[in-house]
Amino acid sequence: MNNVHTFSAETEETLWQQVAADIRQEEGLLAYNAELIQNGYHMQLDVDIDLGGGFEGGYESTTLTAQVPNHTPLRFALHEQDWVHEIGKLLGLTDVELGDPELDAAFIITTNDADALRRLLLTDPAVRQTLLRYQELRLTLAPASHDADAEANLTFFKETALVEPEQLREVYHLLYTLLRQLSPSATL
Template identity: 40%
Template sequence: MEPDKICTGNTEDEVWQQLAADINADIWEYQALIKQGAREIKLDIDIDLGGGFEGGYATTCFSSPLTDPNFRFAAHEQDFIDEIGKFFGMQDVKIGFKQLDDRLIIKTNDTDKVKALFADPSVIEVFTVLTDFDFGIRLHNVEGSDQKQAFLELNIKDGITDVEILRELYHAFCVVLDKLEQ
């Protein structure tokens, strides 16, 4: 599916000016391909209010391909089921930031690398307050082959249309993406 908008620029400010002019609170479905420097990030907002007997849903997703297919991590907000799992021995990574350690479940194959990903104050700030999300590296099939491509993905169970909140999420996503690609 082709994106609604392609935003191109060398800096976050350049691409965000284009996005801010395009996004408004009345959007129900929006897709943008953000080309900032050498990176490409997809932004997908989908809001369906449902109707009749159907329940609605809303999602916001940032996604970008990665070059390292070996590193893995997954993070989500801790819930009641996770608390029970921890009681019975489920392990998650402690990254050394109490405000995140107390509210996130993080799994990884490289603890030191994941600690570095979450060390930036803007990343800590976003993930201290964000709810109903999953964040991590996912593998997707490459069309027309047996290969898989790694993607950094932030999936939020909310249709976020507030431009300032979207920009904060985008910035934190880019900080993590930069650290992954170093």
Template identity: 25%
Template sequence: MGIIRSAFGPSKDEIWTQIATDIGGEFIEGGFWGTDVLTYKHGEWQILLDTYTVTTPAGQVTTTTTHTRMRAPFINKDGLYFEISREGFFSSIGKLFGMKDIEIGDPSFDKQFEIKGNSPEKIKLLLADTRIRKLCETQPNIHFKIKDDEGWFGADFPEGVDELYFECVGVIKKTELLKSLFALFALTLERLVQIDSAYKDDPQVTLK
């Protein structure tokens, strides 16, 4: 294993385990649905990092793509929704759901990202925190949003509960990026409370 490790570097499991130790989280090998997960408790919120795969048929061949995702259920106080992605990455998302294109007044940030949401005023307040903007900028690939449920195969959320959600293509193994991602979630959840769009209470949801 020595020569393999020296050629490819530490494995995802090694890196995620060390991050769990560093931030006070827990790495569960083969956790929910047989998928490795890293969980971290911030206040009453559970932040969960894992991966999932998407299989796409292409003629007689199928391709499999692995995605990294992070999720954190919370009680949404006012029905706020937003999506933040790199410019052009999800250009068509949101147009069918009454989501408006938003600029926050930071020329550099507005140039880098597409921001959509149902309340421009609240989203500008959310992103007025420079730390949140900086943490978004550290992610080379980002699709960061409030999501209303887990879909057919995931957890059903009670009324008023949504989740903060991040995904990108590929498996993130860079320690700095992953720690920044946990910080982004923790700060965003706190900021949502500050702008009166979330409650601090436990949402009483266990992710699968």
């Protein structure tokens, strides 16, 4: 079982100084789990690397997840545009366009409110840049369970282990920026 490291700070700079120092102490990083707390917002970071062995192939992934209060009506999913999803569009999968040619070309986008998603993703240029830098991702805002009163989770998932603190901080900043827009007063 992996240790869950907990870091708390009032500023992103201070938080990531702590996280970066901790990650750099890990030798042969195969798994890393942390709870990141900043100004009342809580985010879970999970990096998992399985080298496989024998006839088994390995895998790796990076996940950041944060709870958003259930009063947030927006729901969405962004995932990479590839040939499998192009076939899905031919078979009726609905793809929302945000009006940003690069983002629209890079991602399959589904949402219950295109205008709200457009404001969320296009207000801060750093959000757009990070999405384009990590195009092979899945970014979702969806209920954590099927319960009617379930909290929503904002989740970044990538089938690559991001182990460099600078990369992880960039993705953290993306989610933290979105969280502050979705829930301006952190009472989580």
